[in-house]
Amino acid sequence: MRILLVEDEVRMAEMIKRGLEEYDFEVLVAFDGEMGKKMALSMMPDLIIMDLILPKINGLDLCKEIKATMPELPIIMLTALGTTDDKVEGFDAGANDYLVKPFDFRELHVRIRALLQRNSQNTSQMGYVLRIADLEMNVQTKVVKRADQIIDLTPKEFRLLEYFLRNQSRVLSRAEIGEKVWDTTFDTGTNFIDVYINYLRKKIDRNFSVPLIHTKSGMGFILTDQ
Known part of the structure; x- marks a missing residue:
């Protein structure tokens, strides 16, 4: 070792x-x-x-x-x-x-x-693989696929999706995402977290019949296939 x-x-x-x-x-x-x-x-x-x-x-x-x-x-x-x-x-x-x-x-x-x-x-x-529905992430090889289609993510998008996958079916506030993914205190005067959520949605939800990232008004976001 x-x-x-x-x-x-x-x-x-x-x-x-x-x-x-x-x-x-x-x-x-x-x-x-x-x-x-x-x-x-x-x-x-x-x-x-x-x-x-x-x-x-x-x-x-x-x-x-x-x-x-x-x-x-x-x-x-x-x-x-x-x-x-x-x-x-x-x-x-x-x-x-x-x-x-x-x-x-x-x-x-x-x-x-x-x-x-x-x-x-x-x-x-x-096995270093995180999954929900037909979406899977290999945290070792950094490969993300949905319905066997490879999805290219930036490092920050990858980390954001990984955090969602490790906290499936749980509402994540903007403050929590800012702290855990960006290592920063969330500034309510900015919308950078919403911007990255939208980037991620376009890549993993657009062109697929079942959306996985959902907005909970006034609370945050949740990754679920329900």
């Missing part, structure tokens, strides 16, 4: 790397957030361990950016910041687990093993 460690303190990185290698993991090391992002996208690790305070791109932003592209990739925050608020921020950014320094290597190993096992089971069960 390949682990990417993003840690700017060289001595700490070397210590963690040696400890993980004793458990037979292959360990790649990045010393800043920018390097970590490049290595995560190019080297396809099985799991990432990252500090919260990093140069160039901090751990919270790095976690969000990686999860936007590879939502199934397990991420452990490993940091000296251990307050409840710090942990909430880490989990809100998409981290799967949070461990405070100093830590016991045995505990880190147990958490890594649990996440890798869970991710393997989820991957097997999901």
Whole structure:
């Protein structure tokens, strides 16, 4: 199993790397957030361990950016910041687990093993494919089809549709979509979310007999085939 460690303190990185290698993991090391992002996208690790305070791109932003592209990739925050608020921020950014320094290597190993096992089971069960009616999305290959017709989506349209698919038959408010898909607080003075919803509708609903994206007046939007 390949682990990417993003840690700017060289001595700490070397210590963690040696400890993980004793458990037979292959360990790649990045010393800043920018390097970590490049290595995560190019080297396809099985799991990432990252500090919260990093140069160039901090751990919270790095976690969000990686999860936007590879939502199934397990991420452990490993940091000296251990307050409840710090942990909430880490989990809100998409981290799967949070461990405070100093830590016991045995505990880190147990958490890594649990996440890798869970991710393997989820991957097997999901097959990376999300479906509703005759629409399907492969989150690994980034291929979207409806009635076996390939639909070309921009990265933001893809993420928007993925969020709809993971929350089928649930009304999603504009505020929730803005926060979860755009990582921003929704500004009621703009209509960019409505614009993207319309873009997406044109691609997945137009020319098909059953519309999937519906507007709930005053509440938001819902993906359903009912």
